[in-house]
Amino acid sequence: MKDQPQVLPVEGSVIEGPGRYRRRLTALSRQALLAAVLPIVTAVTALLVWELLVRQSGIAHSILPPPSAIFDKLAGFLGLLLKHAVPTTYETLVAFAISIPLGIVLAAIMIYSPPINRALYANLVFFQLIPKIALAPMFIVWLGIGAESRVAFSIFICFFPILISTVTGLQAVDRDMLRLCKAVGASDLQVLIHVRFPYSFPYIFAGMKVAVTLAIIGVVVGEFIASTEGLGYLILFASSRQQTDLGLAAITVLCVVGLMFYALVVLSEMVIEKFYGSH
Amino acid sequence: MTETTSGPGSDRDADIVCRQVRKVYNANGRLLEAVRNADFTVADGEFVALLGPSGCGKSTLLMMIGGIESITSGEIYAGGEPVTGPRREFGIMLQDPTLLPWKSAMDNVMFPIDMMRLSRRQYMDRALELLHTIGLAGFERSKPRELSGGMRQRVAICRALISDPRVLLMDEPFSALDAMTRDEMNILMLDLWETYRKTAIFVTHSIREAVLLSDRVLVMRDRPSTIISDTSIPFPRPRSIGLGETPEFNELCAMLRDLIEVARSDGAAQGGAAS
Numbered sequence: 001m002k003d004q005p006q007v008l009p010v011e012g013s014v015i016e017g018p019g020r021y022r023r024r025l026t027a028l029s030r031q032a033l034l035a036a037v038l039p040i041v042t043a044v045t046a047l048l049v050w051e052l053l054v055r056q057s058g059i060a061h062s063i064l065p066p067p068s069a070i071f072d073k074l075a076g077f078l079g080l081l082l083k084h085a086v087p088t089t090y091e092t093l094v095a096f097a098i099s100i101p102l103g104i105v106l107a108a109i110m111i112y113s114p115p116i117n118r119a120l121y122a123n124l125v126f127f128q129l130i131p132k133i134a135l136a137p138m139f140i141v142w143l144g145i146g147a148e149s150r151v152a153f154s155i156f157i158c159f160f161p162i163l164i165s166t167v168t169g170l171q172a173v174d175r176d177m178l179r180l181c182k183a184v185g186a187s188d189l190q191v192l193i194h195v196r197f198p199y200s201f202p203y204i205f206a207g208m209k210v211a212v213t214l215a216i217i218g219v220v221v222g223e224f225i226a227s228t229e230g231l232g233y234l235i236l237f238a239s240s241r242q243q244t245d246l247g248l249a250a251i252t253v254l255c256v257v258g259l260m261f262y263a264l265v266v267l268s269e270m271v272i273e274k275f276y277g278s279h
Numbered sequence: 280m281t282e283t284t285s286g287p288g289s290d291r292d293a294d295i296v297c298r299q300v301r302k303v304y305n306a307n308g309r310l311l312e313a314v315r316n317a318d319f320t321v322a323d324g325e326f327v328a329l330l331g332p333s334g335c336g337k338s339t340l341l342m343m344i345g346g347i348e349s350i351t352s353g354e355i356y357a358g359g360e361p362v363t364g365p366r367r368e369f370g371i372m373l374q375d376p377t378l379l380p381w382k383s384a385m386d387n388v389m390f391p392i393d394m395m396r397l398s399r400r401q402y403m404d405r406a407l408e409l410l411h412t413i414g415l416a417g418f419e420r421s422k423p424r425e426l427s428g429g430m431r432q433r434v435a436i437c438r439a440l441i442s443d444p445r446v447l448l449m450d451e452p453f454s455a456l457d458a459m460t461r462d463e464m465n466i467l468m469l470d471l472w473e474t475y476r477k478t479a480i481f482v483t484h485s486i487r488e489a490v491l492l493s494d495r496v497l498v499m500r501d502r503p504s505t506i507i508s509d510t511s512i513p514f515p516r517p518r519s520i521g522l523g524e525t526p527e528f529n530e531l532c533a534m535l536r537d538l539i540e541v542a543r544s545d546g547a548a549q550g551g552a553a554s
C-alpha cells in the first residue's frame with residue numbers, strides 16, 4: 001500500500017460522479033424546456049387578454065372578433081377554408097419550385113461568365129430596389145387573371161434572394177481549395193458541382209428561407225388583385241362583407257400554410273446538413 | 280524532337296528549372312512585384328526548401344511552378360517541358376489541408392482521381408496502402424471533422440501522392456500544427472522520403488524544418504522579392520529527428536538565421552527609404 005503513488009483528487013477532473021453528470025443534464029433540459037415553454041405561455045396569455053378585452057369592452061365583432069369566434073369559424077368553415085387553401089398552396093409551391101433552380105442556375109452562370117455577370121448584376125440590383133409589389137397589376141395585364149400571372153409574379157419577387165445568396169455562397173470557397181482543384185486539373189463544371197455548390201448549401205438555404213415567405217406574399221397579392229379562388233381572395237371577400245372572423249380564420253390558415261413551407265425548407269436543410277455539413 | 284545542348288531547359292539532371300521568373304500582381308491598378316527574377320534549378324529527386332519572411336512571395340513562386348498562377352515573365356520548365364498550366368505529374372499540399380468536409384478520408388484521397396476521371400478501381404488499393412503507410416488504418420471512412428489536425432494533414436499527404444506524381448509542391452503544409460504534431464509530421468516526411476523519393480519544393484517559415492528535411496535551402500527576401508542564397512544541406516540520409524541535436528545542424532540553422540536577418544533588415548531599410 002505504501003509504495004502506491006497517491007492519486008490526488010483534482011477539481012473538475014475526468015473522474016466525475018454519475019450524480020454530477022445527471023445534475024448537469026437536468027439543468028440543460030430545464031433550460032431547453034424553458035426556451036420552448038416561454039413563447040407558448042406568452043402567446044396564450046396574449047390570446048386570453050385579447051379575448052377578455054373584446055368581451056369586456058363590447059366592441060363589435062365585425063371590427064375585432066375574439067379568438068374564440070375565429071376558432072369557431074375555423075371549425076365551422078374548415079371545408080371552405082381548405083378548398084381555398086389548395087390553389088394558394090399549389091401556386092406557391094410551383095413558384096418556389098421554379099425559383100430555386102432559376103436562382104441557382106443564374107448564379108452559376110454569373111459566377112463563370114464575367115461579361116454576363118457585369119451585364120446582369122447592376123440591372124438585378126436595380127430591380128431589387130424598386131418596390132416590386134407595385135408591378136403586380138402589370139402581371140395581370142400581361143398574363144391574365146389565371147394562375148400563370150400569380151405564379152409569375154411570385155417567382156418575380158422570390159427568386160432574387162435565392163440568386164444573391166447562391167452567388168455569395170459560390171464565391172465563398174476559400175482560395176486554397178480552389179488552388180487544389182486547379183492543381184488536380186478539375187474543370188470549371190467539376191469545381192462547380194463537386195466543390196462550390198456543396199459549400200454554398202448553407203447560403204442557398206438562407207436565401208430559400210427568405211424566398212419562401214416572399215413566394216406566398218406574391219401569390220396572395222395576386223389573389224387580392226384578381227382572382228375567384230384562394231386564401232387571398234377569401235380574405236378580401238370576407239372583409240368586404242365585414243365577416244372579420246372569417247377573414248381572420250383564412251389568415252390563420254395562411255399562417256399554417258406558411259409555416260408548413262418554412263418547415264419544409266428547414267427539414268430539407270437538416271437532411272442536406274447530415275450529408276454535407278461540416279459539423 | 281531535337282536535343283538542345285544549351286538554353287534554359289537543358290541543365291543536366293534538372294527536373295524543375297526557373298529562369299528569371301517574375302510575377303507582378305495587379306491589385307486594383309496597384310502593381311505589386313511578388314517575385315523578382317527567381318533563378319534556380321531543382322535536380323531530379325532533390326528536396327529543396329524555400330525559406331523566407333512572410334509575404335515575400337514564396338507561395339506565389341510555388342504556385343507559378345505548379346502552373347496555378349500565371350508567370351508575368353521568365354520561364355519555368357518541368358522535366359524539360361515549359362510549364363503552362365497544372366500538370367498531372369505534380370502533387371500539391373497547402374497550409375490548410377483543404378479536405379472536403381462531406382467526404383470520407385478515403386474519398387478525399389481519391390479526389391484527384393475523380394477529378395482526372397481516372398479509374399477509381401485502379402487507384403483504390405494505392406489509396407488504402409497510402410493511408411496505412413501514413414498511420415491512418417481504420418480511419419478510411421472517417422469524415423474530416425472526426426480527425427485531428429495532424430490526421431487531416433496526413434490525409435492531404437495521401438491525396439498529394441495518390442496519382443503517383445513525380446514532383447511534390449508543398450506550401451507550409453505543417454505550419455498550422457502544434458509543435459509536437461509538427462515534429463511527428465517531420466519524422467513521417469523523412470520516412471516517406473525513403474519510400475517514395477520525389478522531386479520536392481517545400482515552402483516553410485521554420486529554419487529547423489527546412490534543414491531537417493531538405494537537400495538544399497533557398498532563402499528568399501522581401502522588397503525586392505528575390506532568392507538571396509542557396510545552401511546545400513550535407514547530412515546523409517536516412518535522417519532522423521535526432522539530427523536536430525547535433526552541433527553541425529545548429530550551426531547551419533544559425534547561419535541561415537543570420538542570412539534571413541540580413542535580408543529582413545535590408546528590406547526594412549529599403550522599405551523605410553522608399554516611403
Ligand SMILES: Nc1ncnc2c1ncn2[C@@H]1O[C@H](COP(=O)(O)OP(=O)(O)OP(=O)(O)O)[C@@H](O)[C@H]1O
Pocket residue numbers: 304305306311312313331332333334335336337338339340
Ligand atoms: N492574388 C493576388 N493579388 C494581389 N496581390 C497578391 C495576390 N497574391 C499575393 N499577393 C501579394 O504578393 C505578395 C506575396 O504573397 P505570397 O502569398 O506569395 O507570400 P508568401 O511568401 O507566401 O507569404 P506567407 O509566408 O505569409 O504565406 C504579398 O505582398 C501579397 O499581398
Ligand SMILES: [Mg+2]
Pocket residue numbers: 337338339450
Ligand atoms: Mg504563403
